[in-house]
Amino acid sequence: MKPPIHQIFGSENSLDLDLVFFIEEMPETILEKLSLSKKLSEPITSFYPEKQINANLAVQKNGHLIQVYKGTTDELNNALFYTYQNHSQKFDNQITKILVRDIDLKFLRSTRMILSFLSKTAYRLLIKNALKGDLEEKIQALEKIDLKHIDSFGKDKNNLDSIKSIAFQLGQAISLHDGKELYTKNEIALEFPDLRKYLFREENTDFENLQQWLFNFIIILRNRSFEMKKKAEYKYEDENKI
Structure with missing residues (x-):
């Protein structure tokens, strides 16, 4: 084919x-x-x-x-x-028009993704219930997470990959809130030097900086939640006329 x-x-x-x-x-x-x-x-x-x-x-x-x-x-x-x-591409860029970013949708999705990355840790029961609950329950679950108490992200998970993914979501969402679109780990590392060691999967790193940025994410998420029209993930509504 x-x-x-x-x-x-x-x-x-x-x-x-x-x-x-x-x-x-x-x-x-x-x-x-x-x-x-x-x-x-x-x-x-x-x-x-x-x-x-x-x-x-x-x-x-x-x-x-x-x-x-x-x-x-x-x-x-x-x-x-x-x-x-x-990247070395075989075809021309198929995208010639950028779309207006939906920041609330990004925060809703990042929240679910971060919780999912943590769903096979010692917090599995807390997170399982939060993923079934509303946004407030998800926020409360995130507030209870102490990354220093996590030894493993699951038997079938690579710890460094999970940590990298969490750092990537935190950097992307927070930067978008600040008006910047970042799409690579190099861009995020430049904007958030504290996250660099997690983004590049460095061994034997502590969670202090990652925990702080998770805390910052939660503060922004909670503040944004008060003004959100929709508090569950939804399909992106394109403002551009097709």
Whole structure:
């Protein structure tokens, strides 16, 4: 099967290969989306033998995304646009129009993701209940997390990968709140030097700085929550006319 147009995005020195396949129509079920992303990845794995491919699917119209498989439409759209030059590409940049970022949606999604990264730690019961609850329950759960008390992120998890992912979400969300869009770990490390050691998976690091930025994230999240029109994750509403 000849794969459709694809585009690599993200950090120029990423250990994995994040790419998007542009398709005409998005499958309806999660299983169908997963199956298609795997099927489309197969013909190109030989071109990137040293990389683990993280494939996504997207529908594009008039130079910007209108539907995505994983993530939010605005974040993936702008990440594709801004990080195109970071990689050797086989196709022209498929994104010619950036989207207005939905900051509340980013905080809602980052909150769920951070809790999920911690869901197999000693806080698993607290987090399991929080993930089923409303935003206030999620915030309260985050407030009870002390990263210094975490020895493992799960038997099947790489601790350094989990720590890196948490740091990445914290840096992205807080910078977006401050009016800056950051899409690579190099950009986040430059903006938040305290997070650099976590972003680059340094061994034997303490959690002091990460805990402080988690605390900062919680403060911003709680303050934003008072003005949020929606307090559960929702589909990005494009302000651009298709």
